Amino acid sequence: MELFEKAPVRASGMLPVGGVHQIYWEESGNPDGIPALYLHGGPGGSLNKGSYRTKFDPARFRIIGLDQRGCGRSTPRVTAPGYDLGENTTSLLIDDLERLREHLGVERWLVNGVSWGSTLALAYAQAHPNRVTAVVLMAVTTTDRFQVEWITETVGAIYPEAWDRVAGHAERAGVGYRRGEGRLIEAYARLMTHPDPAVRDAASYAWTAWEDSHVSIGNDAPPGGGHRDDTDHRHVFATLVTHYWAHDAFLNPPILDRMDRVRHIPATLIHGRRDVSGPAVVPWRLHQKWPGSELIVVENEGHGGPTMVEAWCLANTRHADRLEREPPATRRSN
Numbered sequence: 001m002e003l004f005e006k007a008p009v010r011a012s013g014m015l016p017v018g019g020v021h022q023i024y025w026e027e028s029g030n031p032d033g034i035p036a037l038y039l040h041g042g043p044g045g046s047l048n049k050g051s052y053r054t055k056f057d058p059a060r061f062r063i064i065g066l067d068q069r070g071c072g073r074s075t076p077r078v079t080a081p082g083y084d085l086g087e088n089t090t091s092l093l094i095d096d097l098e099r100l101r102e103h104l105g106v107e108r109w110l111v112n113g114v115s116w117g118s119t120l121a122l123a124y125a126q127a128h129p130n131r132v133t134a135v136v137l138m139a140v141t142t143t144d145r146f147q148v149e150w151i152t153e154t155v156g157a158i159y160p161e162a163w164d165r166v167a168g169h170a171e172r173a174g175v176g177y178r179r180g181e182g183r184l185i186e187a188y189a190r191l192m193t194h195p196d197p198a199v200r201d202a203a204s205y206a207w208t209a210w211e212d213s214h215v216s217i218g219n220d221a222p223p224g225g226g227h228r229d230d231t232d233h234r235h236v237f238a239t240l241v242t243h244y245w246a247h248d249a250f251l252n253p254p255i256l257d258r259m260d261r262v263r264h265i266p267a268t269l270i271h272g273r274r275d276v277s278g279p280a281v282v283p284w285r286l287h288q289k290w291p292g293s294e295l296i297v298v299e300n301e302g303h304g305g306p307t308m309v310e311a312w313c314l315a316n317t318r319h320a321d322r323l324e325r326e327p328p329a330t331r332r333s334n
Helices: 051-055 090-104 116-127 145-152 160-172 184-191 197-215 231-246 255-261 281-288 306-323
Strands: 009-018 021-029 034-039 061-066 109-114 132-138 267-272 293-298
Touching: 009 090, 021 090, 034 090, 034 116, 034 306, 051 061, 051 109, 051 306, 061 090, 090 116, 109 116, 109 306, 116 132, 116 255, 132 306, 145 184, 145 231, 160 184, 160 197, 184 197, 184 231, 197 231, 255 281, 267 281, 267 306, 281 293, 293 306
Parallel strands: 034 061, 034 109, 109 132, 132 267, 267 293
Antiparallel strands: 009 021, 021 061
């Protein structure tokens, strides 16, 4: 759904963020507008063709997006020979965001996150609350042990055929997994780092087929337009998802145990009632611990949908109305 005309990219670049890593960033909209950061889903997604830019009024916002470390146009990709997954953690992604903020001369920004991007947005806001003017999240995730177990195990009660296929593949793959004797997500993390490329390819296909099954409910299309059709994207996505989920997003303590750090920040949480891969209790628990938040549950949509997107756009507009009443020094670039 497009509520605003997609603003053209007027600046972009590759930012060195430490070691071998460089992250791709782009900027559009009003250079003197309210800085707004967009964080894509995954882990392992990307900015794709930039449809996120249609969710912000380009006359009011300085729109900033990036491809997260190891995926999209950032380099090296997680599938590069010799890639060190130890150099891809949530704390390092947060550091990347701070480097980008400083590089672009942004004092504070309105942080948007969708799906996995909402976990990263929350983690960033908790680490740097003084750099965040507001938070807008859609398809809310916290990527804690409860949610990871739900999305990899429990939701199999709704999609038993699909879960049987993904679990069966892991059992046959020879990585020591048996149902009831270990975590499925850890088995797939091992498969996606297996030295045999054929093993990795088969695992990536099995994993994304499973995700396309349970995320599709309430949506018109599978996530990302269908992961399985693009081999390279499929490998990147499956590698990073299983890596982060197997480690509960490297967040200890988890998001919900650190809400005191952001309780004063205004936030909008948008979620679909039919999101079986991320039950509504996730944003509900978040909302209960966040006095500055509003929760919008869309009854007839799942992990995204047109009504949710409209609510996302309107939330940014409401936050812009408030921010434009503040002194410019508190919201604009240096």
